[in-house]
């Protein structure tokens with residue numbers, strides 16, 4: 001079985017100040033097998049978010065290849081790359097990116113709406129996920145009434161709605177206090193494990209990184225793999 005995600009000699013160079021090339025990733029090769037959880041660590045500016053954007057096909061490498069479920073994202077036409085992301089990737093962000101005026105349940109349903117899934121099945125799936133994160137009683141409330149930790153639990157349900165093979169999370173606890181951060185991380189990893197989704201998450205916390213099966217550390221444009 002192909003790994004969920006493969007980085008093959010990936011480089012990413014940005015145009016820095018005054019047009020000076022800024023090489024952020026200088027040759028990254030790594031594989032994320034199905035169902036595994038990997039934490040990405042590294043200093044601010046080391047390229048962690050860049051790596052996640054490449055994994056999601058939101059950004060493209062300067063050279064090298066990113067493969068999602070064995071298919072090179074760069075080789076796909078734009079429409080197919082978008083579909084691959086919708087069908088196989090779930091995203092969780094530091095600042096939740098929820099639609100504040102919509103209800104909890106409708107926020108969770110957004111990916112199904114975008115993808116044109118049958119509404120009945122999606123609604124049942126949304127309720128099931130909300131129950132698993134303890135928010136079944138809040139489904140009809142406006143999401144903006146929720147606390148940060150609750151909002152991130154909603155964002156997690158939204159990310160998992162369409163059963164992605166890959167869950168990407170960029171500092172999912174970065175905007176939460178320690179207790180809420182721990183709760184969200186436990187739910188994120190627990191749900192992903194139950195659902196068989198592989199997870200790639202960025203964290204600055206040693207404790208939260210230790211919950212993963214492995215750690216990838218970015219340093220000077222290279223990726224070091226640790227147990």
Ligand SMILES: Nc1ncnc2c1ncn2[C@@H]1O[C@H](COP(=O)(O)OP(=O)(O)OP(=O)(O)O)[C@@H](O)[C@H]1O
Nearest residue numbers: 014015016024042043044045046047048049050051
């Ligand atoms: N679109 C862009 N254009 C130019 N430079 C960029 C762009 N995106 C990122 N960079 C630069 O690439 C470097 C890596 O950025 P990235 O956001 O991946 O770091 P990070 O490890 O996620 O940092 P943090 O921990 O602060 O979130 C930074 O120097 C950043 O300024």
Ligand SMILES: [Mg+2]
Nearest residue numbers: 048049050170
């Ligand atoms: Mg970042």
